[in-house]
Amino acid sequence: MRVEWRPKAEEDLLTIAAFIAADDPVAALALVNAIKATATKASEHPKLYRAGRVRGTREAVVRPNYVLVYQAKGDLLEVVRVLHARRQWP
Numbered sequence: 001m002r003v004e005w006r007p008k009a010e011e012d013l014l015t016i017a018a019f020i021a022a023d024d025p026v027a028a029l030a031l032v033n034a035i036k037a038t039a040t041k042a043s044e045h046p047k048l049y050r051a052g053r054v055r056g057t058r059e060a061v062v063r064p065n066y067v068l069v070y071q072a073k074g075d076l077l078e079v080v081r082v083l084h085a086r087r088q089w090p
Helices: 007-020 023-044
Strands: 002-005 058-062 066-073 076-084
Touching: 002 007, 007 023, 007 058, 007 076, 023 058, 023 066, 023 076
Parallel strands: 002 076
Antiparallel strands: 058 066, 066 076
16 A cells, blocks of 8 residues: 655654754654654554544554554555644544
């Protein structure tokens, strides 16, 4: 299954990385890699993670504080958002 990132999800990822990189660039890179790895794992097993709070989505917790929101559509896994767990969604 192919992974596609929506523009808002890409923006979320860049914002999170920049915020963390201000204090610890190595930690920021590690988190970005973990988020991308989770998206890849979800593309291999789309129903592995819990049903999302928005209909038709699923949510994967990446580390304790970040949530990857995605939709599986045919042979496409679409990453919708990457959110901090404290952020209200939707």
